[in-house]
Amino acid sequence: MTKLGVPLLSVTERDWRPRYIQLAEALRDQIDRGQLPPGSPLRSETDLADSYAMSRTSVRQAIKLLRDWGLVTSEQGRGTFVRKTRHRVRRENMLRYQREKDAVLLDEAERRAAGGTEQDTGLSTGDLEFHAEYQTVPADADLAARFQVPEGTQLLERRYWTTPRAEDAPLSMSRSYLLHEIAAKNPDLLDQSREPWPGGTQHQLSTVGIELDRIVDEVTARPPRPREAEILRVEHGVSVVVLWKTSTDLDGRVVEVAEVIFPGDRTTMVYDVKLNRWDK
Amino acid sequence: MTKLGVPLLSVTERDWRPRYIQLAEALRDQIDRGQLPPGSPLRSETDLADSYAMSRTSVRQAIKLLRDWGLVTSEQGRGTFVRKTRHRVRRENMLRYQREKDAVLLDEAERRAAGGTEQDTGLSTGDLEFHAEYQTVPADADLAARFQVPEGTQLLERRYWTTPRAEDAPLSMSRSYLLHEIAAKNPDLLDQSREPWPGGTQHQLSTVGIELDRIVDEVTARPPRPREAEILRVEHGVSVVVLWKTSTDLDGRVVEVAEVIFPGDRTTMVYDVKLNRWDK
DNA sequence: GAGTGGTCTAGACCACTGT
DNA sequence: CAGTGGTCTAGACCACTCC
Numbered sequence: 017m018t019k020l021g022v023p024l025l026s027v028t029e030r031d032w033r034p035r036y037i038q039l040a041e042a043l044r045d046q047i048d049r050g051q052l053p054p055g056s057p058l059r060s061e062t063d064l065a066d067s068y069a070m071s072r073t074s075v076r077q078a079i080k081l082l083r084d085w086g087l088v089t090s091e092q093g094r095g096t097f098v099r100k101t102r103h104r105v106r107r108e109n110m111l112r113y114q115r116e117k118d119a120v121l122l123d124e125a126e127r128r129a130a131g132g133t134e135q136d137t138g139l140s141t142g143d144l145e146f147h148a149e150y151q152t153v154p155a156d157a158d159l160a161a162r163f164q165v166p167e168g169t170q171l172l173e174r175r176y177w178t179t180p181r182a183e184d185a186p187l188s189m190s191r192s193y194l195l196h197e198i199a200a201k202n203p204d205l206l207d208q209s210r211e212p213w214p215g216g217t218q219h220q221l222s223t224v225g226i227e228l229d230r231i232v233d234e235v236t237a238r239p240p241r242p243r244e245a246e247i248l249r250v251e252h253g254v255s256v257v258v259l260w261k262t263s264t265d266l267d268g269r270v271v272e273v274a275e276v277i278f279p280g281d282r283t284t285m286v287y288d289v290k291l292n293r294w295d296k
Numbered sequence: 297m298t299k300l301g302v303p304l305l306s307v308t309e310r311d312w313r314p315r316y317i318q319l320a321e322a323l324r325d326q327i328d329r330g331q332l333p334p335g336s337p338l339r340s341e342t343d344l345a346d347s348y349a350m351s352r353t354s355v356r357q358a359i360k361l362l363r364d365w366g367l368v369t370s371e372q373g374r375g376t377f378v379r380k381t382r383h384r385v386r387r388e389n390m391l392r393y394q395r396e397k398d399a400v401l402l403d404e405a406e407r408r409a410a411g412g413t414e415q416d417t418g419l420s421t422g423d424l425e426f427h428a429e430y431q432t433v434p435a436d437a438d439l440a441a442r443f444q445v446p447e448g449t450q451l452l453e454r455r456y457w458t459t460p461r462a463e464d465a466p467l468s469m470s471r472s473y474l475l476h477e478i479a480a481k482n483p484d485l486l487d488q489s490r491e492p493w494p495g496g497t498q499h500q501l502s503t504v505g506i507e508l509d510r511i512v513d514e515v516t517a518r519p520p521r522p523r524e525a526e527i528l529r530v531e532h533g534v535s536v537v538v539l540w541k542t543s544t545d546l547d548g549r550v551v552e553v554a555e556v557i558f559p560g561d562r563t564t565m566v567y568d569v570k571l572n573r574w575d576k
Numbered sequence: 577g578a579g580t581g582g583t584c585t586a587g588a589c590c591a592c593t594g595t
Numbered sequence: 596c597a598g599t600g601g602t603c604t605a606g607a608c609c610a611c612t613c614c
Contacts, residue, residue, distance in 0.1 A: 072606095073602095093611030093612035095579090113571060230569065239364055239365060256535075280516060281518065340598075350584080357583085372592050373593035373601095376600075583607100587603105587606105589602085
């Protein structure tokens with residue numbers, strides 16, 4: 017027991033590992049075991065430093081590790097707390113894309129009602145503050161390859177993001193690209209003030225005579241960039257899910273490419289793969 | 297210019313942000329701009345500390361940030377280097393699952409040849425050291441819900457992982473669960489020494505008369521756990537992609553649940569969504 | 577005002593890499 | 596061997612939260 021009456025975790029000098037790692041793992045055990053339930057505070061840094069006869073710097077290194085592992089968050093002036101597991105949003109992309117396609121045939125009021133408020137980016141305009149920003153950009157090497165067009169081809173870039181007003185809102189931010197040549201056929205498509213567009217991109221494309229045939233999703237993960245951390249309000253030690261979505265029309269032409277960023281701790285992407293029967 | 301003949305980045309005291317963040321962003325700019333190409337070393341910590349009149353601790357804080365952003369890696373005794381972007385492995389799950397199903401009808405030699413060496417987990421046994429470990433466990437709350445069985449139901453847990461012998465090998469680690477009651481119908485399925493099983497799980501299940509109807513993939517991301525970082529050899533500041541795969545047979549019964557972990561910087565999951573025509 | 581985490585310093589010793 | 600990053604200390608001042 018320490019002078020504080022708290023049993024010491026086994027953070028010994030005989031262990032060959034750095035002491036800050038020993039402390040981090042000891043605390044992680046307590047969290048895993050439920051001795052430190054979600055929402056509960058860790059003992060303060062100075063307190064831990066005293067108890068374990070370590071410098072505060074080393075204690076902070078241990079806590080930094082716990083943050084990187086996504087187990088705790090620190091709040092200045094308050095303390096460090098065990099993270100509550102966030103409510104996850106399930107994004108069923110295969111259903112969603114077909115539903116959006118079907119909705120194009122409905123009239124505007126119906127589109128607005130039945131998921132019409134959904135951007136192709138996965139945002140709903142309920143209690144979210146919606147932002148859209150258009151500009152024309154030349155295709156870089158990556159985008160040119162995805163569109164199968166020469167580098168430098170004019171693209172309409174549309175950036176979308178939302179800021180949550182309510183808690184636990186589903187969030188994402190995205191960049192969507194259209195071939196400028198195609199979008200220009202309908203001047204409304206170049207006008208960002210018409211966003212949010214009921215029915216999303218599939219309806220927008222339908223106004224210039226385009227019907228989608230396939231959408232290819234490519235899913236990856238990486239740590240958030242600073243701007244993404246800010247907009248998505250993800251904390252330190254959380255990953256983002258990156259979705260590259262490539263839409264192809266009936267002629268096999270790539271008509272939209274979008275990159276959508278989701279907070280990894282709040283998003284699950286679902287794909288339902290139906291298999292062919294053997295006896296067929 | 298400093299005494300080292302290197303132009304100082306703008307890390308000033310007038311800026312309201314912490315100096316270690318200013319330094320990190322200045323270095324990030326150099327990397328983004330290509331002034332520090334992939335593979336090139338950063339100046340040493342002591343060198344940077346001298347140039348910018350900061351303590352080495354603060355410089356290390358800046359470099360820690362760059363590592364968290366996935367931009368650099370540090371190697372003890374050598375230096376800190378700009379990360380090379382790793383070769384990505386594209387995992388086309390929809391194709392893969394159907395191909396595995398079709399392969400079940402082939403004979404063993406053919407299965408072995410045509411992707412038969414693939415575990416359902418996505419491993420190929422080429423230049424990888426393959427590990428499999430079986431044990432019987434009771435279903436926890438999460439698994440029970442996924443299988444739609446009571447908590448505590450006996451499951452066969454199979455853990456798979458590989459250690460790369462060659463460089464840049466595709467990697468993953470996984471836990472796969474079968475209902476023990478079902479697996480026990482064929483004693484070979486309880487015997488871990490029979491791994492790697494040519495044809496993977498779909499063939500294993502076929503030996504007890506099971507044909508799969510659907511596979512649902514759930515994809516998420518998070519920072520790696522220490523064990524995962526070790527096995528997958530992911531560096532600090534990389535995310536892992538987590539795939540939960542639920543397989544259902546023709547009767548709608550859940551017959552396999554697997555969790556597969558991939559290194560986020562080397563894996564892209566691809567789903568090709570075919571849409572129905574409007575005129576149908 | 578007391579207590580918290582955030583930033584920062586000026587040292588120290590170590591393990592590891594290259595020569 | 597000199598130079599690198601990894602660990603660690605014992606302080607300091609600050610911004611912030613809560614009472």
